[in-house]
Amino acid sequence: MKRTRAALAAVVGSLLILLGGVAPLSSASAASLVEVPDFGSNPGGLRMHVYAPDSLPDNPAVVVAMHGCGGSGPGFFQSSEFASLADRHGFVVVYPSATKQTAMGTCFDVWSDASKRRGGGSDPASIVSMAEYAQQRYGGDPQRTFVTGSSSGGMETNALLALYPDVFRAGTVFMGVPFNCFANEADFPPWTSKCVNGSMHRTPQEWGDAVRQAYPGYSGERPRVQLWHGTGDTLVPFQLLEEQVKQWTNVFGLGQTPTSTDQPQPSWNRQRFAGPDGTVRVEAISVSGAGHSLPMGGMAAAAVEFFGLSGGPS
Numbered sequence: 001m002k003r004t005r006a007a008l009a010a011v012v013g014s015l016l017i018l019l020g021g022v023a024p025l026s027s028a029s030a031a032s033l034v035e036v037p038d039f040g041s042n043p044g045g046l047r048m049h050v051y052a053p054d055s056l057p058d059n060p061a062v063v064v065a066m067h068g069c070g071g072s073g074p075g076f077f078q079s080s081e082f083a084s085l086a087d088r089h090g091f092v093v094v095y096p097s098a099t100k101q102t103a104m105g106t107c108f109d110v111w112s113d114a115s116k117r118r119g120g121g122s123d124p125a126s127i128v129s130m131a132e133y134a135q136q137r138y139g140g141d142p143q144r145t146f147v148t149g150s151s152s153g154g155m156e157t158n159a160l161l162a163l164y165p166d167v168f169r170a171g172t173v174f175m176g177v178p179f180n181c182f183a184n185e186a187d188f189p190p191w192t193s194k195c196v197n198g199s200m201h202r203t204p205q206e207w208g209d210a211v212r213q214a215y216p217g218y219s220g221e222r223p224r225v226q227l228w229h230g231t232g233d234t235l236v237p238f239q240l241l242e243e244q245v246k247q248w249t250n251v252f253g254l255g256q257t258p259t260s261t262d263q264p265q266p267s268w269n270r271q272r273f274a275g276p277d278g279t280v281r282v283e284a285i286s287v288s289g290a291g292h293s294l295p296m297g298g299m300a301a302a303a304v305e306f307f308g309l310s311g312g313p314s
Helices: 005-019 073-079 082-089 122-138 152-163 204-214 239-251 299-306
Strands: 033-035 047-051 062-066 092-097 100-102 105-107 145-150 170-174 224-230 260-262 268-274 280-287
Touching: 033 073, 047 073, 047 082, 047 122, 062 073, 062 082, 062 122, 062 152, 073 082, 073 092, 082 092, 082 299, 092 122, 122 145, 122 152, 145 152, 152 170, 152 204, 170 299, 204 239, 224 239, 224 299, 239 268, 239 280
Parallel strands: 062 092, 062 145, 145 170, 170 224, 224 280
Antiparallel strands: 033 047, 047 092, 100 105, 260 268, 268 280
């Protein structure tokens, strides 16, 4: 969808709030959010905050949770439900803060060459350092390390799943785009982007090849992927959910026809794509009427359930 710069300027303030991933506030806890100034290699120049409940089990899971453009780690801590879920289920949450300045505010880098290559540096490498720090500091389980994000954070989630499939067990993407969708930094702002203009169409093979080329020769298990998008999203168009489904089903060698469909909630329409062993590898949830405002209430809990951290079905 084409927009004029004037129209964008009139609404950019509200868009930045939405991109930050506003959701119901999490409940208070005796534990607190802590900044970690030195967590290891940080080529992206990011900031790290971590939330660890007062009571943690041995070898807890680690969840990396990323904000949208114009947001911050502490802001996403306050506005999303992951911290209260960590209290309930006993896992550590890492909240990165982006520092790349763009026309949409501070956003996670998913456009540079460095952000598209394993070991290339930039934000993905910094976030992997954060995950590894949390594993070492809290005895976190490397086999239960997960990633999620909203908008810019969702885009970065797709990048991390493509580049570091050996680090993250699964990921949940809210309002994202496929990995390697942006050509460069000039392609990132939505009013000039060929990626985020509602007409980005590639074949499943083309999208899948982008992931495979990010880590050539990788033959290990790929992380499972859950994808969320509002049908009324005009900033990151709903059509990009289909492109992400194409990408990840192709990576897993699955067809485009879901193996099951249901409605976990009245406005949530879920498609599931399972492998021959019955394990759901890709899950896509369309939220009827929702704009660029995910995650909303209950969605973080559904993500945690998808990760297998709540004791419910995954």
